Amino acid sequence: MGGSAVCAWKRRYTGRLPKLANPQTGESIRLKLSILMPVYNEAATVGIAVKRVLDIRYPCDVEVVVVDDGSADNTGEVLAGIDDRRVTIAEHPVNRGKGAAVRTAAGLANGDYLVIFDADLEYSPDDILGLLTPVTRGDAEVVYGIRKFGASTAHSFWFVIGNRVNTFTTNALFNTWISDLHSCLKLLPASLFRELPLTENRFGLDTELTAMLLARGIRPYEVPITYKARSREEGKKLTWGDGVVATKILVRVRLRKAVTDRRLRRKLARGV
16 A cells, blocks of 8 residues: 555544544543453463453443353363353354454454453453553554563563564564564454454464554554463463464565555556
């Protein structure tokens, strides 16, 4: 997309995005936040995660959409014991991957905004409020939670390096400067999420989502969050192979953008 075309698209899109507050008058507008929780073999933590998320006092209505992605442990039994009208539970008969679970949850969500929240207790639900703050002020519509890695928040040196390499690659390809590509906490309008032609079924969805936003000229607003990574023994599922897949996704989306930009420039040059 050329510069003028990107600006025009953003003006059209922003005009129909919902807000939690009117930035001119300060009047509150009643909206709903959907918290999407993909789950795979998280029987030990999912009940705690759902409770912690629901215990937060939000400035808007909320719902939690949990998708059990073919768990082989007792996750289903734990979810069956949750009795709260704000919780919707769905199930994949077989494991399809985090990306597929998130897309299923988004399809079931009724909220105006979506935020992805893992059930592994690595993230704090209190930080969801921090993501909402720029939206309530009218400063942003896409907000990312940014982790600060340290000895007590990262389970390995290579995990952090892999994230930084993928984040640097993103910035170089899309001429931007985001801080944490693989952060789970991403808040955005539901209508925008559904417009994106997302196809990744596994962990690559996080990368694909960010790449497609950047390709459209949408830069996320960043806020700091707390984080405590699990070890491999505690259930950490990401591997070095996911970093390789992320690089392939970034290149694929960037090349597609380059082809689209070239076609648009040719049309404009012909006066079409």
